[in-house]
Amino acid sequence: MAWRGGLSEDGRLVLFAEVIGMATVAEDVIAAVGTAPGEAGIAVIRVSGPGCVQVVEQIFRGRQSLKDAPSHRMVYGAVVDPDTAEVLDEVLVVRMQAPRSYTGEDVVEIHTHGGSAVVGRVLNAVVRAGARPAEPGEFTKRAFLNGRLDLSQAEAVIDLIRSKTDAARRLALEQLKGGLSARVKQMREILLDVMAQIEVTIDYPEHDVEDVTIEQIREAVDQVREQIDELLASSRVGRLVREGVRTAIVGRPNVGKSSLLNALAGRERAIVTAIPGTTRDVVDEWIHVRGVAFQILDTAGIRTTEDEVERIGVDRSLKWVEEADLVLCVLDGSSPLEKEDLELLERIKDRPFLLVVNKIDLPQRLTGDGRLEELPQHRIVRVSARTGDGVQELADRMARVVLGGEGVSASSCMVTNMRHMALLKEAREDLDAAERAVSEGWTVDVAAVDLRAAWEHLGDILGERAGEELLNRIFSQFCLGK
Numbered sequence: 001m002a003w004r005g006g007l008s009e010d011g012r013l014v015l016f017a018e019v020i021g022m023a024t025v026a027e028d029v030i031a032a033v034g035t036a037p038g039e040a041g042i043a044v045i046r047v048s049g050p051g052c053v054q055v056v057e058q059i060f061r062g063r064q065s066l067k068d069a070p071s072h073r074m075v076y077g078a079v080v081d082p083d084t085a086e087v088l089d090e091v092l093v094v095r096m097q098a099p100r101s102y103t104g105e106d107v108v109e110i111h112t113h114g115g116s117a118v119v120g121r122v123l124n125a126v127v128r129a130g131a132r133p134a135e136p137g138e139f140t141k142r143a144f145l146n147g148r149l150d151l152s153q154a155e156a157v158i159d160l161i162r163s164k165t166d167a168a169r170r171l172a173l174e175q176l177k178g179g180l181s182a183r184v185k186q187m188r189e190i191l192l193d194v195m196a197q198i199e200v201t202i203d204y205p206e207h208d209v210e211d212v213t214i215e216q217i218r219e220a221v222d223q224v225r226e227q228i229d230e231l232l233a234s235s236r237v238g239r240l241v242r243e244g245v246r247t248a249i250v251g252r253p254n255v256g257k258s259s260l261l262n263a264l265a266g267r268e269r270a271i272v273t274a275i276p277g278t279t280r281d282v283v284d285e286w287i288h289v290r291g292v293a294f295q296i297l298d299t300a301g302i303r304t305t306e307d308e309v310e311r312i313g314v315d316r317s318l319k320w321v322e323e324a325d326l327v328l329c330v331l332d333g334s335s336p337l338e339k340e341d342l343e344l345l346e347r348i349k350d351r352p353f354l355l356v357v358n359k360i361d362l363p364q365r366l367t368g369d370g371r372l373e374e375l376p377q378h379r380i381v382r383v384s385a386r387t388g389d390g391v392q393e394l395a396d397r398m399a400r401v402v403l404g405g406e407g408v409s410a411s412s413c414m415v416t417n418m419r420h421m422a423l424l425k426e427a428r429e430d431l432d433a434a435e436r437a438v439s440e441g442w443t444v445d446v447a448a449v450d451l452r453a454a455w456e457h458l459g460d461i462l463g464e465r466a467g468e469e470l471l472n473r474i475f476s477q478f479c480l481g482k
């Protein structure tokens with residue numbers, strides 16, 4: 001229940017309770033197809049809400065009445081049209097009794113044959129029997145409102161559905177199982193303890209108690225701040241794993257950038273010719289290495305040029321040097337370093353990069369007055385895009401640059417969500433403010449305000465006081481039937 005304030009017509013402040021939980025949704029039975037549209041072996045129509053068993057009962061003819069069937073047990077039967085009694089499909093139906101269901105409400109699932117005509121008629125029958133079509137994310141929203149999932153877990157559901165790689169799946173599942181929630185709750189416990197201690201101090205303001213309390217505030221702030229920093233540090237990798245790593249292949253013309261893209265992709269994606277200036281527009285291809293997705297961008301060779309089309313391509317290449325998550329700077333091992341190479345080395349040196357020395361199948365004539373020797377040697381990989389030598393090693397090295405060595409372990413908890421990152425940063429600022437308050441000698445009640453703010457910002461990750469607007473924003477990103 002949430003409280004809202006407002007002014008009455010005669011100007012008095014009135015508070016009224018707004019029920020956003022069970023009561024308003026309770027009478028409401030929702031239905032949607034949970035499986036992807038199109039032809040398939042089976043499709044699942046999910047129906048949720050108190051009374052959903054009676055709704056489905058009206059259109060189900062089975063060996064056993066649904067309300068007598070045990071929870072979580074399939075029952076065989078047929079779905080019929082509620083008006084004409086025409087049999088619409090042969091089905092399996094399962095009832096899940098509240099609160100032991102995904103939404104925490106009574107749920108019935110109808111497993112039909114997959115196919116648009118079947119699914120259309122069955123869903124239509126469910127609606128005519130008294131359900132209403134669900135909105136996107138409404139099942140998961142109900143799971144949240146009924147306390148089955150907190151907000152970070154509900155957000156993990158959508159990440160899990162969207163995950164395209166195994167590493168992304170693992171991170172999302174860890175969050176769905178409450179990995180992040182547990183960390184957040186632990187931090188909030190520490191803050192709550194010290195907030196309680198401050199209350200005692202305020203009530204009994206003898207001097208020595210205050211000293212002890214200040215020490216405890218410092219300790220709590222340090223402890224929680226350390227955990228926040230750890231989570232924020234994980235967010236860089238977390239986001240790359242979730243969204244993929246934008247990897248730009250750059251270098252002067254003809255060094256073999258497009259050939260390298262093709263070698264990494266394992267197919268002839270980009271045009272390769274012996275003519276410098278072949279690639280104009282950016283060409284991209286997704287590859288997966290060790291559970292991480294890389295979007296490889298092949299760019300135009302960088303040089304000064306009078307050709308207007310080529311120059312636009314070069315500008316785009318330079319833009320990607322700045323914006324990519326990872327830069328693969330390609331050099332031609334069969335020729336000495338040129339002015340363009342040196343300029344590019346200067347540009348990439350503060351970016352995450354790997355230096356790729358290509359064409360190692362040819363006699364090597366790469367020399368560069370000590371410039372290459374200055375670079376960290378683990379950033380240099382030697383390959384032949386033509387023969388494929390070293391390409392696997394390059395892919396492994398790319399994964400290692402992103403994951404920082406070990407890879408994403410099954411138990412690791414990483415922050416991948418912008419909303420969570422922003423809240424962690426706010427909480428961290430609150431803690432900094434609390435520390436300043438005690439350092440500057442203010443009474444402990446000043447720090448208490450900041451500690452409370454940190455506690456609330458952390459609570460927002462779990463959705464402790466999420467309003468309708470935030471919930472709508474989050475759940476509207478879900479697909480229908482989730």
Ligand SMILES: Nc1nc2c(c(=O)[nH]1)N(C=O)[C@@H](CNc1ccc(C(=O)N[C@@H](CCC(=O)O)C(=O)O)cc1)CN2
Binds near residue numbers: 072096101109
């Ligand atoms: N057919 C079907 N498959 C599905 C789902 C679903 O809703 N329907 N899921 C939807 O996302 C996922 C599984 N998630 C679920 C989470 C909880 C419960 C559930 O009934 N939990 C109860 C019962 C546990 C028990 O019997 O011990 C509970 O936790 O109390 C069901 C599905 C993936 N596969």
Ligand SMILES: Nc1nc2c(ncn2[C@@H]2O[C@H](COP(=O)(O)OP(=O)(O)OP(=O)(O)O)[C@@H](O)[C@H]2O)c(=O)[nH]1
Binds near residue numbers: 252257271362384387
């Ligand atoms: N011997 C040898 N030749 C290569 C290798 N990689 C590329 N080449 C050749 O080098 C030439 C240029 O290759 P591209 O892949 O088109 O080079 P690019 O860097 O994309 O060139 P631009 O698009 O013009 O900037 C072609 O003739 C390739 O066959 C390699 O590893 N060994």
Ligand SMILES: [Mg+2]
Binds near residue numbers: 258271279300301
């Ligand atoms: Mg090219």
